[in-house]
Amino acid sequence: MKGAGALSTWLADQIGQLAARRLHERHPEWAAAMLAEQAELQTAPGHLSWAFGALVASVRATECDLSYLGALAAGVLAMTVYQWTMDESLLTVAAVCVIGLCLGCFKPRSYLLSGVAIGAVVAAVNAFETLTGIRPTYEAYHHSLARVLAFSILVPPAVFASAVGRRLHFLLSG
Amino acid sequence: MIRNRTASRQTRALLNALQRHPAEWRHGYDLAKEAGLSSGTLYPILIRLHERGFLDAEWRAPAVAGRPPRHVYRLSRAGLSYALSLDQACVSPPVGRRGEALA
Known part of the structure; x- marks a missing residue:
């Protein structure tokens, strides 16, 4: 199960990075804030869904140019x-x-x-x-x-x- | 230009969570849990409130060494009055076309 935990942490990290990159151009401070929160939640339950949510947030906050x-x-x-x-x-x-x-x-x-x-x-x-x-x-x-x-x-x-x-x-x- | 729209249910939930301890700086995760919001909903609302001057945000040193600084939030003075005005709009009696109370 340790491997699965490491994999989900890695996946959450990658998704968080992607979300931050998307958000960075328009809201650099908020991109950093999301990454920091993600780092803080590495061991918390639901960290993967939090990362997916961050990705959704990055789309919503920069949508429809x-x-x-x-x-x-x-x-x-x-x-x-x-x-x-x-x-x-x-x-x-x-x-x-x-x-x-x-x-x-x-x-x-x-x-x-x-x-x-x-x-x-x-x-x-x-x-x-x-x-x-x-x-x-x-x-x-x-x-x-x-x-x-x-x-x-x-x-x-x-x-x-x-x-x-x-x-x-x-x-x-x- | 920022439109002054009616607050959504999610925005109200977040404002209520922030309003409960107005002097306290709160983390995104705490706020999301208390307001019952996902991060995908939380951050766009936080960004909007901050752009409208209703939210103060600042960076705090991490509690654990090696972690990045954390972004924390609380309502600004304008945000507090906005939240109060939304509360009043919820509890005030319905008003007729000419402004007189119907109840």
């Missing part, structure tokens, strides 16, 4: 429109990188989500074309599934651009 969700939706929409109206070229990579960079700069904490979302747009649009047969007028050929999957290669540059945007945000904000 509508401005970011709006920016992400606008970025995905812009990329979708671009992809629908233009054929793939080097400019597509540039568009992915520029939008990824802007989103990374706008919301540094969510740079990974921004990069993946923007980078996956081209593959998603092509998958839509393949599955539904609805295609833009200029498109003369059908994409195969392998070709659709190949377009997910745009995800890494988008994540990279978003990470650069994140770095830029911190540089600009000192």
